[in-house]
Amino acid sequence: MKPATLLSLAAFACMLGACTKLTVENYDQLRMGMTYNEVKQLLGTPDKCSDVLALKSCTWGNEARYVQVNFVADQVVLFNSSNLR
Template identity: 40%
Template sequence: MKLRSLALLSFCVLLAACSKVNQENYSKLSAGMPKAEVEKLLGSPTDCSGALGMSSCTWGDKNSFISVQYAGDKVLMFSGQGLK
């Protein structure tokens, strides 16, 4: 049973270390980038909302996140916090 717990803990640590919400990926974002390209880089967003052709999507959590605002399906602006 201890081996299984250790394996699960190791997997969780590895998964956290492989987060796509990081400074390296943030630096690859640019205005005008297609939404599909952003999602290929960062994966599926944690949260999205929008109306009238404008939308905002966030990846990560309250401590470390990337937020991207779109006009249509193109990046208008983006911001990040707590990135490593």
């Protein structure tokens, strides 16, 4: 195959979700105290966020497979995941 064809196939695979940032490796890099922007750089744009008073809760993924991160004053205070493996 030509290199251009391989590159096109790789791009198509990424569009189908093969290049997700929702991985165990990225989850393992989350740390308490990280800012929202640092988490966003690591995991990408969240699928949903809600703000209640000083608490911001964001979820990457869906109900079956997700990472949820809670922020207070723009810093991570709690995070969890489900079905990343």
